[in-house]
Amino acid sequence: MSYYDIDSILTDAEKIPCTFQLDVPELGYLDNNPGQTLKAGARVALPLWLAELLAITSAGGSDDQTKSYVAFDLPPALRNDVVQALKAEPLAVPLRDQSAHFYSLATHMMDLSEEPELSTTLRKTFVKRAAEIALHARKLGGGAGKGDEGSNLGVGGAGEEFLRGLDEWERRLFRKAHDGTKAGKEWMEKIKKY
Amino acid sequence: MDIDDILREVDPTLHEVPQEKRDLQDLTRAWVAERSAPELLNWPSGELFERINDNIKRQIERVEEMTGDMDPKTNFALIVIQTELERFKYLVRSYLRARLAKIDRHALHYLSTDELRARLSDMELAYATRHQALLHNHYLSSFLSSFPPALQNLNDTAGNIAMVDLPDLESAVFIRLLADSMVSGRGVDTDNTFEFQESDIVILRWSDAKPLIESGRAELV
Amino acid sequence: MALPLPPGLTQPEVAFLAEMELVTIVPRQRLESIALLSGSTPPLRPPHRADLPLWLALLLKKQRRANIVPPPWLHPTSLSEIITRETKDNPDAFSDPPPPISRAHPSQPGRARRLAESEAGLSPPFVPSCTAEAPAGYLPYHWLEVAEALLAHAGDDMPVAAGEVRSLLRDLVEVRAAKMRSSTGTLEMFGGGLTSLRGVGAMELAESRGFVLGVVDGVRKLGASAEATRREEEEAGGGQGASDDDESDEDMGL
Numbered sequence: 001m002s003y004y005d006i007d008s009i010l011t012d013a014e015k016i017p018c019t020f021q022l023d024v025p026e027l028g029y030l031d032n033n034p035g036q037t038l039k040a041g042a043r044v045a046l047p048l049w050l051a052e053l054l055a056i057t058s059a060g061g062s063d064d065q066t067k068s069y070v071a072f073d074l075p076p077a078l079r080n081d082v083v084q085a086l087k088a089e090p091l092a093v094p095l096r097d098q099s100a101h102f103y104s105l106a107t108h109m110m111d112l113s114e115e116p117e118l119s120t121t122l123r124k125t126f127v128k129r130a131a132e133i134a135l136h137a138r139k140l141g142g143g144a145g146k147g148d149e150g151s152n153l154g155v156g157g158a159g160e161e162f163l164r165g166l167d168e169w170e171r172r173l174f175r176k177a178h179d180g181t182k183a184g185k186e187w188m189e190k191i192k193k194y
Numbered sequence: 195m196d197i198d199d200i201l202r203e204v205d206p207t208l209h210e211v212p213q214e215k216r217d218l219q220d221l222t223r224a225w226v227a228e229r230s231a232p233e234l235l236n237w238p239s240g241e242l243f244e245r246i247n248d249n250i251k252r253q254i255e256r257v258e259e260m261t262g263d264m265d266p267k268t269n270f271a272l273i274v275i276q277t278e279l280e281r282f283k284y285l286v287r288s289y290l291r292a293r294l295a296k297i298d299r300h301a302l303h304y305l306s307t308d309e310l311r312a313r314l315s316d317m318e319l320a321y322a323t324r325h326q327a328l329l330h331n332h333y334l335s336s337f338l339s340s341f342p343p344a345l346q347n348l349n350d351t352a353g354n355i356a357m358v359d360l361p362d363l364e365s366a367v368f369i370r371l372l373a374d375s376m377v378s379g380r381g382v383d384t385d386n387t388f389e390f391q392e393s394d395i396v397i398l399r400w401s402d403a404k405p406l407i408e409s410g411r412a413e414l415v
Numbered sequence: 416m417a418l419p420l421p422p423g424l425t426q427p428e429v430a431f432l433a434e435m436e437l438v439t440i441v442p443r444q445r446l447e448s449i450a451l452l453s454g455s456t457p458p459l460r461p462p463h464r465a466d467l468p469l470w471l472a473l474l475l476k477k478q479r480r481a482n483i484v485p486p487p488w489l490h491p492t493s494l495s496e497i498i499t500r501e502t503k504d505n506p507d508a509f510s511d512p513p514p515p516i517s518r519a520h521p522s523q524p525g526r527a528r529r530l531a532e533s534e535a536g537l538s539p540p541f542v543p544s545c546t547a548e549a550p551a552g553y554l555p556y557h558w559l560e561v562a563e564a565l566l567a568h569a570g571d572d573m574p575v576a577a578g579e580v581r582s583l584l585r586d587l588v589e590v591r592a593a594k595m596r597s598s599t600g601t602l603e604m605f606g607g608g609l610t611s612l613r614g615v616g617a618m619e620l621a622e623s624r625g626f627v628l629g630v631v632d633g634v635r636k637l638g639a640s641a642e643a644t645r646r647e648e649e650e651a652g653g654g655q656g657a658s659d660d661d662e663s664d665e666d667m668g669l
Contacts, residue, residue, distance in 0.1 A: 003357045103637065110640040119641040123382070123634050130630045134596045137626070169633055176625030184622040187426040191567050211537065214454040219541045222432065230423050249452050270478070271449045277474060278451045284431070291418040365422075366631035368612070368620060372536050379608030382638030383645070386609045393512050393538070395620075397610040397631060410536060415424075415620065 007168060011104040012049040016075040019043050021067045046070070048105075052112060074115075075099070078106055083121055090125040091132055094165025102167035126169075133174050136163060141181030221246060221282075223413055225289045230368070230414040231407075232400050233361040234296045234304055237315045246286065253279050293318065301326045302349055302358045364399045369412040371396070377412075378402060423624040429617045433560035434470035435540040439484040439547035446480065466546050469564060476569050483569040486544075487551035488513070489562055491575055494583040496552050501590050509594060509614030513544050513553035539617075559588065559618040591616070595623045 002008060020042045028036030030044045038044075046054070054070040077098035085093050095102040106122055109115065136159060166174060224238050237243070257279065260272045297304055297314065301322050304310045311319060330348065338346055349358045371377070371394045378387045379398040390396060395415060406412035424432070442459035449456045457465045464484065467475070475481035487493060500510045544555035555561075562584055570577035598612065610631075612620075635642075 002359050003355050004359065103633065107636050107639065110637075114640070114644065116641055116644075119638055123637050126633055126637060127630065130626075130633070131596065134626060138592070138596075173626060173629045173633070176629050177623070180622040180625050183426045184618065187430060187618075188563065190427075191430075191563050212454055214452065215541070218435075218453045219537055222435070222541075223538075226424060226432070229418075229420070229428070232422060246452075253452055270446070270480075274449050274456075274471060274474065275451065277470065278453065281431075281434075281470065282452055288418065288428075292420075295418045295420075362632075364632075364635060366628045366635070368423075368624070368628075370538060372538055377609060380642075381608030382635065382642045384608070388609055388611075390611070391613075393613075395612045395615050397612065397627065398608060399635070402608065413538060415617070 007101065007104055011101040011108055013047050014075060014077075014099060014101065014105055015045040016048055016051050016072050016109075017043060018046045018051050018054070018070040018072045020069065021071055022069060024069065046072075048075075048108060055112075072112075074109055075105060077102060078109060078118065083118060086125045087121055090128045091162060094161070095129075095167040095170070096165050100168055103169040104167075129166075129170060130173055132162065133166070133170055134177050137174050137177030138181050141178045141185065217242060217246060221285055221289070225285050225292070227407065227414045228289055228292045228296075232365040232367070233363060234293060234300075234310075234313050236313050237318075243315075246282070250279065250282055250286070253282075294321070296361070297322050298325070300359055300361055301329075303360055306349075306358065363401045363404075366397055367400050367403050368415050369396055369398065369403050369406065370394070370415045371406075371412050373411050375406065375411045377406065421625060423628070424617075424621055426618060426621045429557075429621045430560050430564075432540055433557035433564075433617065434468065434473075436469050436545045436555075436557050436561055437466045437540075437543045438469050438472045438486065438545050438561070438565075439464050439466050440472050440475060440481040441484060442475070442481045444480045446475075464547065466543065469545070469561060473564065473568050476572075482572050483565060484547045485565055485569070485573055486546060486549045486555075486561070488549055488553055488555070488558070489565065489573075489580065490551060491579055491583055493551040494580065494587065497554060498583065498586055498590065500552075501587070501594075507594070507597075509591060509612065509616075510554065512614050513550050513555050516543055516546075516548050516550070554587075554614070554616060557617050559584070559616055591619055592622075595619055595627070598627070 020038055020040055022040050024038045026035075027038035028034055031038055031042045051070060051072045055068050055072055058068050082093065082098055099105050103122065103126065106118065110119055139159075163174070220238065220242055224235075224242070228235055253275065257272065257276055260275070297318060304314065305322055305326065314322060333348070338348075347357070349356075351357065371390045371392050374389065374391050376387060377390050377396060377398065378385065379396075379402045396412075403412065403414070407414060440459075441464055442461045444459070445461065446456075446459035448458045453468075456467065456471070459465055459481070472481065472483050476483055488497075497510055504510075539556040543549065545557070545561045549555065562580075566573070566577050566581055566584075573580055595615070598610070
């Protein structure tokens, strides 16, 4: 994650569910109790950058019971039924509805806690969806030939649905594939004029 | 490491590759490499650039002389010379611009250690230093000086993220093998080692490709 | 001022590179040797053939001072054979690149040896693969660029109607483009570190570079944490690394 990268900054702004492990005075307003102490056990959604900080920082104290302020869970975008749906039908899940920064978010979460199954599933998902993206990009870039393999690329319909559901990483992939095809076509045209 | 010297010892009648052709190949390879690698590569050794620049200058002078001479016979030769000259100039310019782009993007990084600074030519070093200084002054006068002093640094590393941007050295690249070689590539689940043949094209991480490129066993494509 | 392009050569840059490939011409007029930056051109004495870089051959052709000899691999028979090989024999990988051109050694008759170029560490476009001596049935690295340039500017030098060659080329482009796309399906599925694209062409790389590398980098980032864990475990557990040579072939995407 680089310092100035917009994607990274936006990802860190996503909220994830946190559970406070200690009583914290004066933060009651986070739980709709303004002026009160925030009780241990309260669940609040905090932006990732803050949740990370609070989860790492221990609340001080000299005994061996130093707890961190907060324990966090995976964001709703990465909950189990989404992951299972991706395992079953990766092309049918509109990732963007879960989060525009789906993969970026997942990567950051996996940095913070071990999630081997998630890692494998997402990698497979990413590759499968990428193949589909390439097909669409080629069609839309005008590179379609007579032998294009049949897939569910409807005119509009299923195709548009799929493209609408791409997250940021996938959109960038699409743009790269599309630009490549387009540049190829442009070069072919230009070759006639010398 | 000059292969011509070794081969010359072994077989003196060997049909040698002339210096100009080698220079063009080296320049071309340097250009492709610089356009493809995620980080700034070393400035070419062996005076390659100085030689090419001198040759270009001399050729330009020759063109000027020939242009004065209106003999139709030399006219076509002039066109050929000028065409080739433009091609050389394009290569050189594109190469330098590719390097400048990388220097611009990660200036603080390339200026940060002696080893990295050694990759830049003298002119590039002067440019990078001056450019960075200008930029810094601009930031200071625009907004930086109104930050609390502790937050004015452009290169601190508090909070787990370095402010100085690094190029991603693990990016994937395409290489072509120039000789049969064992290639090791690191991956997520396994690391592979495989014997590839000359002219094979392989995708692997830049950090794995770098030793092959530097030793001349492969080139970027 | 600085170059705004993403890493990797674009199609026009690849075409520029391809123009350095040597092709064979038949001169129609005499031309003395010209001292160029890249060496002196051979003197042109019709009807003796000569090998020149494509950019110069095209210049001569445009001025009607020469005809260009299409390389043997561009002949329709050769192209059809390659298409068959690409679709039937080798549906998952690209067909092999051409073997280097060998020549008889002048001082040792009967003993052919590879050109000094390939021994001296040269590579396309500085190793001839588009001259009249190039073998048929193999696509060299710059096949598409050279083929299209010759069709556009030396169509009348083709052995058959340019249209026939062009249509075969289109088929080839399609077949290989599909292979390029499916290469990302096999590659990195389980995170192996190397993928071979033996036989791929320069333009094909240029077109899919951004996408393919994007997929590879994406998989790497998604697996970064898993990879770090694996390395820590290997280091701690006295590194009993995977038996590499056996697995590498299936991870190859070959």
